[in-house]
Amino acid sequence: xxxxxxxxxxxxxxxxLANNKDFGKLEDLWPQAVDSTLYSWRELLPIAxxxxxxxxxxxxxxxxxxxxxxxxxxQDSAAALEVARAATGQLKKGEGLRNVLLRxxxxxxxxxxxxxxxxxxxxxxxxxLIEATRMADLYLQLQPGCYALDRGFLVPGVVEExxxxxxxxxxxxxxxxxxxxxxxxxxxxxxxRDHFPAQLLYNPEALKDLALDxxxxxxxxxxxxxxxxxxxxxxxxxxxxxxxxxxxWKEWWQDAKRSLKRDPLIGMTPGSQPTxxxxxxxxxxxxxxxxxxxxxxxxxxxxxxxMAYLDEISRExxxxxxxxxADDVLLVHLGNGAAKTAVAVLKDNPTLAxxxxxxxxxxxxxxxxxxxxxxxxxxxxxxxxxxxxxxxxILPEALLQRVLIYLRGTLPDGWGKxxxxxxxxxxxxxxxxxTRGLIEGGQADALEKALLLAIAKPSASPDLLGxxxxxxxxxxxxxxxxxxxxxxxVRRIADAMFSLLHSTGTLYGLSMEEKHLKVLESSRAAFATxxxxxxxxxxxxxxxxxxxxxxxxxxxxxxxxxxxxxxxLGLLRAKYADIFLDLTREWEDxxxxxxxxxxLRITQDALNTIIKDELPEVAKxxxxxxxxxxxxxxxxxxxxxxxRDQLASRATGLESELSLAxxxxxxxxxxxxxNIGTRVRALAADSGEEVVFTxxxxxxxxxxxxxxxxxxxxxxxxMGSKVGDRVVFGEESESRSWEILGIEPAV
Numbered sequence: 001x002x003x004x005x006x007x008x009x010x011x012x013x014x015x016x017l018a019n020n021k022d023f024g025k026l027e028d029l030w031p032q033a034v035d036s037t038l039y040s041w042r043e044l045l046p047i048a049x050x051x052x053x054x055x056x057x058x059x060x061x062x063x064x065x066x067x068x069x070x071x072x073x074x075q076d077s078a079a080a081l082e083v084a085r086a087a088t089g090q091l092k093k094g095e096g097l098r099n100v101l102l103r104x105x106x107x108x109x110x111x112x113x114x115x116x117x118x119x120x121x122x123x124x125x126x127x128x129l130i131e132a133t134r135m136a137d138l139y140l141q142l143q144p145g146c147y148a149l150d151r152g153f154l155v156p157g158v159v160e161e162x163x164x165x166x167x168x169x170x171x172x173x174x175x176x177x178x179x180x181x182x183x184x185x186x187x188x189x190x191x192x193r194d195h196f197p198a199q200l201l202y203n204p205e206a207l208k209d210l211a212l213d214x215x216x217x218x219x220x221x222x223x224x225x226x227x228x229x230x231x232x233x234x235x236x237x238x239x240x241x242x243x244x245x246x247x248x249w250k251e252w253w254q255d256a257k258r259s260l261k262r263d264p265l266i267g268m269t270p271g272s273q274p275t276x277x278x279x280x281x282x283x284x285x286x287x288x289x290x291x292x293x294x295x296x297x298x299x300x301x302x303x304x305x306x307m308a309y310l311d312e313i314s315r316e317x318x319x320x321x322x323x324x325x326a327d328d329v330l331l332v333h334l335g336n337g338a339a340k341t342a343v344a345v346l347k348d349n350p351t352l353a354x355x356x357x358x359x360x361x362x363x364x365x366x367x368x369x370x371x372x373x374x375x376x377x378x379x380x381x382x383x384x385x386x387x388x389x390x391x392x393x394i395l396p397e398a399l400l401q402r403v404l405i406y407l408r409g410t411l412p413d414g415w416g417k418x419x420x421x422x423x424x425x426x427x428x429x430x431x432x433x434x435t436r437g438l439i440e441g442g443q444a445d446a447l448e449k450a451l452l453l454a455i456a457k458p459s460a461s462p463d464l465l466g467x468x469x470x471x472x473x474x475x476x477x478x479x480x481x482x483x484x485x486x487x488x489x490v491r492r493i494a495d496a497m498f499s500l501l502h503s504t505g506t507l508y509g510l511s512m513e514e515k516h517l518k519v520l521e522s523s524r525a526a527f528a529t530x531x532x533x534x535x536x537x538x539x540x541x542x543x544x545x546x547x548x549x550x551x552x553x554x555x556x557x558x559x560x561x562x563x564x565x566x567x568x569l570g571l572l573r574a575k576y577a578d579i580f581l582d583l584t585r586e587w588e589d590x591x592x593x594x595x596x597x598x599x600l601r602i603t604q605d606a607l608n609t610i611i612k613d614e615l616p617e618v619a620k621x622x623x624x625x626x627x628x629x630x631x632x633x634x635x636x637x638x639x640x641x642x643x644r645d646q647l648a649s650r651a652t653g654l655e656s657e658l659s660l661a662x663x664x665x666x667x668x669x670x671x672x673x674x675n676i677g678t679r680v681r682a683l684a685a686d687s688g689e690e691v692v693f694t695x696x697x698x699x700x701x702x703x704x705x706x707x708x709x710x711x712x713x714x715x716x717x718x719m720g721s722k723v724g725d726r727v728v729f730g731e732e733s734e735s736r737s738w739e740i741l742g743i744e745p746a747v
Contacts, residue, residue: 068087084097290333675720
């Protein structure tokens, strides 16, 4: 039919004809309307439906069939089927529309074996077409091999069998089966053919091939099946391990991460275990790097972005992914940006300026067209750094390493001194890097000076001292170097470690601060290297004089754990038992207040309460009382002052006592005589009753439980006595006596 858009009737006119039941004129104009490009079938279909609603089903069906026929002629059968399905909402029943639907379904799905028989079952004569077509559409997505969800199962299922004549379905859900008919099939939700979790269960070989051929496509497919369009690293890893095994995963990830990071449609968070997401629009990897650099919040973040890109391309080149993985335009921008950053921070932060110069020089070494580095700049900027060791606190480790390498290349005569200054303040990992570099670079003298400084001031270099103790007992290059230094004997290093432990343990005991605990735990772990064997060997090789010296150090050390102290003293006792025979009389030591760890904490907390809570509160009360006027007759003001003086006196007393405090050691409590920290079973001579006394510190006293202060007169009467001894206390007629039946440690 030749279209003449100028003569096409308007939709308003067609609608009026339908409403007025002028069906004859509507039929005359209908061919022009459906053949026109002015209207879509979605606009015309409701008009035909209105004819049916006006009571003329046959005329409505005629109009709908003509509309479907034109759409099929101009487009295809799939588009015509879409019109026919939509028509079921306008024409609820009708054999003519049913026949059209059956024909179009079979035309569009010739591969579906038994479809005609199935449609007869799903769209019977006289059926409500809108519901019937929904069921037909459902079954078209449930052919054998298709995937579906049933909320009664945790995993997706796969259709294994479909019987067209009855509509009977059989699905497998991993290792379980379930059957459905048209009355229960509505519980199923069809899934797309490429649904990732379903393919992982039922078609792993196809996924395996995809993963090996195209890692990016594999991850995109996995993300497509995720409702949020995101994917966690752990899910990618577990799925690849299922397909390729643990070894296959490592090889796959090594190659895949570069492709994933550089794909313009995949967003990938930083870190070793990234999260992946689909981007709404393409975004090149280089553009992301450039954007992050240009919009970095601080100058240090800018330099970290430059370093991250250099590390990325270096890894890729090392792995053989490409000969030159860098984008030269981006490199020029980053290299010149690093140089500009160095100039910007030179006055306020010369250490960060050195990092900028180092990265600029690294970019220039790649041969790109950046500003030429100034070889004298390193010395000029370094001269502005007043404390070279402080660079450790200013720069992250990776950036600090860049600076050290840069200085080694630009200061051939002075780099060793800088490296040594940094070493003294470095953490564990940097200690290995710096010492190895100094040894290989012929800077043995500078290294030895740094190590001797760490020995002289243990608390200033805890990580270096721990590294020194561990490494001195290895056969590594650094270990062999240390063995050749006469001034760094094992005994001297051990003494420094004991000193570090004692000072750190004391600090933590008084402050209970997390930073001191971390240093203490790290130092303990370092000292116990190789399951304590180096330390035990040191004790085993000690002569009698050295053993006595070590015994005193170990007993008084505030940083050793109780178990470690007991182990070390046990070894000394096994070799030199006689040095432990002298009766120590700690209870006569008037310069020390012995206590349990709990008592020490309670007293420290009491002092903290006075200082932090009670004194500020009474100061507030004094201020409020003073506001009442006439201080000479102000009772509240006088009372507040008295309370302040009492609290201050109490705080001063506690501080004095705490300065003398020492924790009761297991050796004191394990003695075979009554000592501080022992529990004593004794038989009272007057009553024949057996009683148990515990002798602890003044802050542990509980007289109701017979836990006594070792300084009390009764306690002093018991001190030094052994099992079988008779203890007498009191004056003549009031004296009492006990026979000691047993002694055991109370701590």
